Amino acid sequence: MHDKDVKFLEDAFKKYYFDHFDLIHTPKNPEMREFGYQKFNSGMTRHISLKSDKELHLLLMKNIPSDVYCSNARYSFPNLPMAEKDWQNADLIFDIDAKDLQLPCRQNHTIKKCTSCGNIGNSESCTQCNATKFDTVSVLCNDCIAGAKKELNKLITILTNDLGIPRQNITVYFSGNEGFHVHVTSAYETLDSRHRAELVDYLTFRGAIPETFGARTNFAKSVFPDLDDKGWLGRVSKAVFGAKSNKAKISKQIISEGYFPFKKKIESLQKELGAQIDPNVTIDVHRIFRLGGTINSKSGLTKTLCTDIAKFNPGMDACFIDESEVSVLADCPVSFRLRNKKFGPYHKERTSVPKYAAVYMICKGCASVS
Numbered sequence: 001m002h003d004k005d006v007k008f009l010e011d012a013f014k015k016y017y018f019d020h021f022d023l024i025h026t027p028k029n030p031e032m033r034e035f036g037y038q039k040f041n042s043g044m045t046r047h048i049s050l051k052s053d054k055e056l057h058l059l060l061m062k063n064i065p066s067d068v069y070c071s072n073a074r075y076s077f078p079n080l081p082m083a084e085k086d087w088q089n090a091d092l093i094f095d096i097d098a099k100d101l102q103l104p105c106r107q108n109h110t111i112k113k114c115t116s117c118g119n120i121g122n123s124e125s126c127t128q129c130n131a132t133k134f135d136t137v138s139v140l141c142n143d144c145i146a147g148a149k150k151e152l153n154k155l156i157t158i159l160t161n162d163l164g165i166p167r168q169n170i171t172v173y174f175s176g177n178e179g180f181h182v183h184v185t186s187a188y189e190t191l192d193s194r195h196r197a198e199l200v201d202y203l204t205f206r207g208a209i210p211e212t213f214g215a216r217t218n219f220a221k222s223v224f225p226d227l228d229d230k231g232w233l234g235r236v237s238k239a240v241f242g243a244k245s246n247k248a249k250i251s252k253q254i255i256s257e258g259y260f261p262f263k264k265k266i267e268s269l270q271k272e273l274g275a276q277i278d279p280n281v282t283i284d285v286h287r288i289f290r291l292g293g294t295i296n297s298k299s300g301l302t303k304t305l306c307t308d309i310a311k312f313n314p315g316m317d318a319c320f321i322d323e324s325e326v327s328v329l330a331d332c333p334v335s336f337r338l339r340n341k342k343f344g345p346y347h348k349e350r351t352s353v354p355k356y357a358a359v360y361m362i363c364k365g366c367a368s369v370s
Contacts, residue, residue, distance in 0.1 A: 005362050006040040008369045010064045012321055012359050013295055016302075017060040020320055023302070024293030026056050028185075032074035032088065036288050037065035040297070046288065049079035066297035069288035072183075082286060089189040092196075093289055094203075095281040096151045097179035098144035109334050110138040111366055120331045120366055137298075137364045139336035140315050144178060149309055152180050155275035158203055159184065162231045174318050176296025176303040181289065196283045205232065205274030210263045213237075219259045224251055232273075239269050300359035315339065321356035328358045332366040 001009075017024070027033060036046035037059070046069075050056050060068065071078070072093045076086035099106070112134040113120050119128040126132070138144075152172065159165045163186075171183040191199065201207050209215075213236050214224040225233035227244055240254075241247045254262050281287065290296060290303045304318040315338045323339075330346035330353075337343070343357050350370050353361075361367030 001041055001362075001365075002368060004369050008326075009040060009066070009297075009300075009359060009362060012300070012355060013066070014061065014064045015322070016295060016320055017057075017064075020293070020302075021053075021057055021060070023304075023320075024053075024056065024060070024291065026050060026053055027070060027091075027292075029074055030056075032076070032078060034071040034073070034075065034078040034085070034288060035059075035291075036069040037063060038067045038297070039063065040066045047079050047081065060294075066295075068291045068294040070291045071286070071288045073285055073287075087285065090285045092184035092186060092188050092191075092199075093281060093287075094155060094182040094184070094275075095175070095179065095278040096148050096155070096182070096276065097175070097177075097278060098141070098148045099138065099178060100278065101144070101147045101151070101276060103144055103147050105141055105143045106138060109141045109144075109336070110136050111332065111334060111364065112136050113365060120333060122333055135365075137366075138178065139332075139334055139360075139364065140178070140299075140338075145314060148179050149312075151276045152182065152309060154273075155182060155203065155277060158275060162202075163188075172306040172309060173292050174301075174304045174306055174312065174314050176290060176294075176301045176318060177298045180306070181303070193283050193285055196285070197279070200277065200279045200282050203275050204277065204279070205270045208232070208236075208266050208270070210259060210266055213266060215259060215262060219262075220255055222251075222255060224254070235273055236266065236269060239273060240265065297363055300356065300363045319356050321359050323354035323356060325352050326355050326358040327352050327370045328361065328367040329370040330361055330367040332361055332364070336360070 031051045035048040035050050036044055038044050073090035074088045076088065078085060111120060112122050114126040114129065114131050115133045115135055116131040117126060117129045119126050121127050156170060159170060160167055165184060165186050169185045173181045175181050214222045216222045225237045227237045227241060228234055229237060241250050292303050292305060295302055300321060301314060301318040302320050306312045319338050327350060329350050331348045332344045332346045335342055335344040338357055338360060343353060
């Protein structure tokens with residue numbers, strides 16, 4: 001990133017952190033957490049210990065980071081190297097990212113930047129140097145956010161109904177880019193990585209076998225679960241039979257087709273019924289996560305608490321940079337919306353936009369301060 005763009009973003013981020021520090025707080029037991037941060041065009045600084053909001057505020061104003069992180073884990077000695085921290089436990093955190101859903105709309109809001117010459121476009125090969133390798137970024141899309149919300153609601157349903165986690169112990173944040181982070185405080189905090197992997201398998205409906213859902217060695221004598229059974233039994237039954245009145249007829253059909261078609265049917269339900277979460281995020285008990293209330297440098301938007309998931313609109317509710325006019329050289333071939341205003345497409349043109357839109361495009365790598 002050019003120095004002038006770094007300076008522009010640092011000034012914008014510093015003003016945000018000065019004006020909106022009330023949105024940023026250290027989590028519970030901050031003295032046991034590991035904090036970290038990145039600066040623009042620089043690497044990660046980790047193994048930081050902070051004891052209060054005041055110390056966090058000082059770090060933000062002194063360093064003007066591009067990104068700020070905090071561990072889900074609690075340690076006896078958070079500022080020591082990893083092998084010496086003495087891990088105690090860790091919050092359960094889930095990551096739902098729209099890009100992992102592979103929705104058909106993505107090609108319409110994805111920007112491709114040639115890795116050879118930096119030219120921006122959306123064709124199969126670079127129109128400037130004919131190279132075929134690209135870095136890609138995407139802009140906010142209502143369909144992608146709706147898809148991520150659907151997965152979010154599936155996850156919350158399983159956590160509350162199947163695992164008995166109270167809804168008030170589940171905190172949802174917009175990640176600041178294209179997804180959501182779900183923070184859970186519960187008795188599961190002491191689980192190690194292996195047991196968290198098993199929990200992920202349950203939540204994602206991975207590894208399910210026909211025997212769990214009524215298949216018997218003599219398949220003709222299989223008895224399938226009822227639609228009102230709890231947990232995965234009822235969920236699968238609803239998906240397979242649709243209604244109680246259909247169960248007898250469809251059960252006969254399943255038995256006539258045999259074991260392996262039934263097995264394939266159950267496997268095909270994983271994506272539909274299981275929550276699509278990033279397994280690596282949940283399994284890692286030493287990971288540091290973006291701190292709530294801080295800016296995501298991939299977008300200039302804020303990791304924002306979602307109190308009403310259905311109504312949450314990231315382009316409105318996570319956009320806190322001010323609206324003073326800024327002149328930029330924009331090369332953004334797709335349009336996007338922030339604060340109910342449409343921007344783009346722009347084709348290597350100078351234009352004047354609100355600062356929040358300028359920050360967004362510069363963070364996406366498709367504009368520069370002019």
